[in-house]
Amino acid sequence: MRVVLAGGGTAGHIEPALATADALLRADPETDVVLLGTERGLETRLVPERGYELALIPPVPLPRKLTPELIRLPARVRGAVRQTAAVLREWQADVLVGFGGYVALPAYLAARRLGLPTVVHEANAKPGLANRIGARFTQHVALANTDVPLPHGQHIGIPLRRSVATLDRAATRAEGRAFFGLDDQAPTLLVFGGSQGARRLNGAVTEAIDALTGAGAQVLHAVGAGNIDSAVARPGYVPVPYIDRMDLAYAAADLALCRSGAITCAEVAAVGLPAVYVPLPHGNGEQRLNAEPTVSAGGGLLVADAELTGDWLTANALPLLTDRERLAGMGEAAARLGRRDADDRLVQMVHRAVETQDAGGR
Incomplete structure (x- = not known):
């Protein structure tokens, strides 16, 4: 299985992605894992230190308020989606797992364009824009907290370092x-x-x-x-x-x-x-x-x-x-x-997403 994890930007996105990567390899050492990130995030240091491949895409900052940046957002997203889709094709990805933030949004859109199964993990009690959009594309949504307003959400906790x-x-x-x-x-x-x-x-x-x-x-x-x-x-x-x-x-x-x-x-x-x-x-x-x-x-x-x-x-x-x-x-x-098994539970969700897609015919 080839898994692409979109968890760049801040440690709050990167660390759960890395913990999930470790759990994927524990479950099946033959799994291929690559992380998506940008040249501006902490992932440029943290991901190589942990021995994982890092594929870089353009950053797409998501403004919280109405600003001039919001006007330029669609063009930036389109460009990032094209490059992300190229990464997914190059790595022959079987599934995308997103953890929110400005790396995840183009990844969700690119995976939808390519027909790839997607898993969304939301770490915060109040979901951000990327995960609110990504959760519309999949039934495989993992939550760190109960009562998070995302469809199909399952409370599993946050994947933690071992x-x-x-x-x-x-x-x-x-x-x-x-x-x-x-x-x-x-x-x-x-x-x-x-x-x-x-x-x-x-x-x-x-x-x-x-x-x-x-x-x-x-x-x-x-x-x-x-x-x-x-x-x-x-x-x-x-x-x-x-x-x-x-x-x-x-x-x-x-x-x-x-x-x-x-x-x-x-x-x-x-x-x-x-x-x-x-x-x-x-x-x-x-x-x-x-x-x-x-x-x-x-x-x-x-x-x-x-x-x-x-x-x-x-x-x-x-x-x-x-x-x-x-x-x-x-x-x-x-x-x-506290939840100590969120990493393993998220891996199970990733496997279900792939199996469901395969059963339905990609």
Whole structure:
């Protein structure tokens, strides 16, 4: 089987695509996989690092509002569809799997033109334009959240990197703390806000660090590469520019302070780690929607970006961090919502899409 995955642009699209690629090869090592992307996205680094082929197509940014770019959009889409169709023919694709974003839209249209079966995966609680269009062309639609307004949607979760999907936090706790040079007993707060860090999270932790460490807690803080020179390590405070081993960071932590992108919410819930979610106050509000199911189930707290301060952390996160019984209950609530098998379930959907197409005659 030859599978083309359209998941370029941001890590939120690329990581589920790469996890799906790994799962496809686990299911059948003879599967041929190629990812679609553009020369502007993170995929130019992430995809080759994982050993997969990358085919480049022109980017088609999708404006959220009425702008002059919207007028030029049809011409850009037509050109990208032609080039994407050429890639699908060159690779003799049997199926297209799209993960949304500006790579997926021309891929969906090209696959429809060629009569290829299509699978759509939507990671966010509020679907974007590409997936709203792609879902009209197929009955094979996978959702990360329930109640997402897409036709034929099936709730499967988000395909996660294998190191996270298979993580046993309790069994890996000592390894994680040793890896980051943390005390093996102190309550531990993990803070991360994406590859560049998050200014609001960084500022609040700086304001609260004396109170946190003074109460016997410790903090593992991914501050972002651009901020590491101003972050001073001290007893109970371990700043790092970026965390490559998120599995070990999750294992080391008792509580997370983080944004609420789709991947973050899926990973934190899957491993059963309680979290304080701080939605990014931009976009179409999807980050708040991503976190709400876990928060409503008792697996986390939600605080608006503008309300997060050092005083808020001291008053709310610190008492939680030192309450092991409450943390355990929150972790169990999060884990009940988490899905660790979304990659395998998406692969099953891909196989069904191909089998259905073959049965009907291509």
